[in-house]
Structure formats: structure tokens, C-alpha cells
Amino acid sequence: MQIYLKIKFGITIISVMIITYIISYDNGFYQKSTIKEWSGLKWSDFEGVVKHLNIHDVSLHVEIYIKYDSLNKKYLAFAGQNNKLSWKRKSVKNDSLLLRHEQYHFNITEYFARKMNETMDKMVINNDEDFKHELKVIREKSWTMQESYDDDTNHSLNRKNQTIWESKIDSLLK
Numbered sequence: 001m002q003i004y005l006k007i008k009f010g011i012t013i014i015s016v017m018i019i020t021y022i023i024s025y026d027n028g029f030y031q032k033s034t035i036k037e038w039s040g041l042k043w044s045d046f047e048g049v050v051k052h053l054n055i056h057d058v059s060l061h062v063e064i065y066i067k068y069d070s071l072n073k074k075y076l077a078f079a080g081q082n083n084k085l086s087w088k089r090k091s092v093k094n095d096s097l098l099l100r101h102e103q104y105h106f107n108i109t110e111y112f113a114r115k116m117n118e119t120m121d122k123m124v125i126n127n128d129e130d131f132k133h134e135l136k137v138i139r140e141k142s143w144t145m146q147e148s149y150d151d152d153t154n155h156s157l158n159r160k161n162q163t164i165w166e167s168k169i170d171s172l173l174k
Helices: 002-026 096-122 128-153 159-173
Strands: 035-037 062-069 074-082
Touching: 062 096, 062 128, 074 096, 096 128, 096 159, 128 159
Parallel strands: none
Antiparallel strands: 035 074, 062 074
16 A cells, blocks of 8 residues: 555656646746847747647737836836747748738737827826836737737738738827
């Protein structure tokens, strides 16, 4: 009976170690990320580990980041892309339409970063909670638009709707 318990305990420990390693590897614990500010995307910007259970061929990780401008003594929002959290499958070679679709995700994030800057310029920040609340509201609006964009374009497969969205986003950025 005691040997059975030792074997069972050993298998449990090894299983936990393997699962921990897989999760850590999948999250890129060993990789140094760079945040690319809004600009044109290239396939080489997608350096992350592929999420094999994900049904999509590519995943772009973009967010609104905040930095402090010490020269002007104010906070600035900017759209940034994390190269190690963005990934593409090896089967995706030079699909320019798919890359264009991902670029418009980045463009949506840039639009909302600009909205955040407008909001910060107008608001009187009394405490960190006000600031965090405004950032949260704008980020939620950004993600809602990102989801609508993917739904309407069927992740770039609906070319007609893709063109409509591109025009809409371009006009927002002007």
C-alpha cells in the first residue's frame, strides 16, 4: 500500500511540474517583450508562441499604454503592440489581406489612445481612481469596437465589410 501511495504522489508531482512548465512556456516567461508604438505592422512583429488551441491563424496583442512626459509634465496614452504576445501560425506566409486586417486592429487602438489623450487633457485628475476609471472606460469601448470589427468582417474574410470598416476607421483617425 505504501509503495502505491509513493508512486501516486510521484506521478502527481511530475504532472504538476509539467503543467506549470507548459503554462509558463505558453506565456513566454523567458522572452523579453518590446512594445511597438503605432505604425505599420510587418509579419516579423509577430514573435510570440502560437496558442495551439486557438482557432485563428494570427493574434495581435495591442493595448493602450500610458507613459509620463517629463518635459511637458503630463501623461500620454499611446497604442502599443507587444511582439511576444502577438503570434502567427507558420502556415501564414505573406497574406497581405490578413496583415491589413490586423493593422486595422492596431488603428482602432490608436484611435482610442487619442481619445484617452483628449480626455486626459480636459479632465482635472483629483486622484488615481478617476484616472484609472477613465482609462478603463475607454479601453472597454476599444475592445467593444474590436469585437464588432471582427464580427462584421468575419476576421477579414468578408471583404465588403472589411472595406467598409477600413473607411470608417480611417475617417476616425483623420
